[in-house]
C-alpha cells in the first residue's frame with residue numbers, strides 16, 4: 001500500500017488532537033484512502049518528547065526539517081498566527097508539498113496569496129478546521145451547497161465566546177473566571193481577545209463569505225464588536241424580553257453588495273441558535289434552492305478540530321492516490337471567477353435594538369428619550385423601568401422596531417448628551433425578523 005507521509009508543525013492542542021486521530025483511526029483511514037497515512041515528523045518549540053502512541057515519529061524544533069524533507073507529501077501547519085506560519089506554508093508549497101492548516105487568521109488575510117501559490121505549484125491547501133472546529137462546513141460550502149446562491153450566512157462561530165455567554169446566562173458566572181476555564185480547556189486563541197472581541201469570528205466570516213459569494217472578502221471591511229462589555233443586567237433584561245444574547249456573525253447577500261458584521265445579538269429564545277450552548281457552534285446558510293441549512297457541532301477543542309484536520313489529509317491523500325489535484329477549487333468558485341463585491345455601509349443596516357439607559361429618576365425623562373427616538377424615526381416596541389437604585393440613577397430599557405444604524409447612532413449621541421443621562425447607553429442589536437425564518 002502506498003504510504004503518504006505527513007509532517008506536523010505545532011504540537012499544541014490541535015496538533016496533538018490531529019496526531020491522536022491519525023493514530024486511533026489508522027486502519028479506517030487506510031480503508032478510506034487506499035493509502036497508509038504516516039505521521040513522519042513533528043516540529044514544535046516546546047515539546048521535550050512525544051507521547052508513546054507516536055513511537056517512531058521524529059521530533060524536531062525547526063520546521064525547516066519538515067519543509068526540506070523530500071519524503072514528506074503533506075505539511076500540516078498548526079502553530080497559528082501570521083508569521084512564521086505564512087512563510088512555512090509558502091515554503092512548503094514552493095517545495096511541492098500539499099498543505100493543511102487550521103489557521104483562520106492567516107487564511108482570512110493571506111488566503112489569496114496562498115491559494116495562488118498552491119495552484120501554480122499544482123498542490124492543494126486544506127483549511128476545513130479554520131471554521132467551525134469539527135463541523136465540516138468548508139466542505140459543505142464547496143461541495144454540498146454548490147448548487148445554491150447563498151442568500152445569507154449567520155452563526156455562532158466562536159466556541160470560547162459562546163461558552164462564556166452560556167455560563168454567564170445559565171449560572172451567573174463571572175466573565176474573567178469563565179474565560180480562564182475556556183483557556184484551560186484549549187478552546188481559546190493564543191490571544192483570547194481575538195475570541196472575546198469578535199476578531200476570530202470575523203476571520204471565519206471572511207472565509208465563509210469568500211466561498212459563499214465567490215468574492216475576496218476583507219477583514220477590514222467587517223464591522224466587529226465583541227462581548228467584553230456585556231453585563232449580567234443585560235443578560236437578565238434579554239431574558240425578560242424572551243431573548244438570549246449570542247455573538248453572531250451575519251452576512252446578507254444583496255447581490256452587488258453584502259452585509260458583513262459580527263456583534264452580540266439578542267436571539268429569540270425559540271430560535272435554534274438560542275439553544276446552542278457551551279463550545280458548540282451553529283452555522284446557518286440560506287440557499288436559494290435548498291432553503292435553510294444549519295450545521296451544529298463542537299466549534300473548538302483538541303479532538304473535534306483534529307478530526308477536521310485529518311479530514312483534509314484524507315481528501316488530499318485520495319487525490320494523491322487518484323493523481324488528481326485541485327479538482328475542487330479552494331474557494332469553490334474557479335479562481336478566475338472570483339469577482340469584487342462591495343460591503344453594505346454599516347449605517348444602512350437595519351435591525352431592532354435594545355437600549356439600556358442609566359438615567360436620573362425624575363418626571364419627564366422617559367418622554368425626553370422617546371421624543372429624541374421619535375425625531376430620528378425610531379419606534380419603540382416596549383419599555384421596562386426598574387425601581388430606584390442607591391446611586392439615584394435607574395436603568396430604563398427600551399426595545400425598538402427596526403431602525404437604521406445611522407438613525408440609532410445620531411439618536412444615542414443626543415440622548416447621551418442629556419444631563420439626566422448618567423452614562424453611556426448600552427445598545428445591543430436584536431435579530432431582524434427576516435433572519436428568524
Ligand code: NDP
Nearest residue numbers: 010011012013014044045046078079080102103300301305
Ligand atoms: P497551541 O498554542 O495549543 O499550539 C501551537 C503549538 O505550536 C505550540 O506548542 C507552540 O509552541 C508551537 N509553535 C509555535 N511556533 C512554532 C514554530 N515556529 N515552530 C514549531 N512550533 C511552534 O495552539 P492551538 O493548537 O490551539 O491552535 C493551532 C491553530 O489551530 C491556530 O491557528 C488556531 O487558531 C487553530 N484552531 C484552534 C482551535 C482550538 O480549539 N484550539 C480550533 C480551530 C482552529 P509554544 O507554545 O512554545 O509557542
Ligand code: HSE
Nearest residue numbers: 158159160187189300
Ligand atoms: N478559539 C476558537 C474558538 C477556536 O473558541 O472558537 C476554534 O476556531
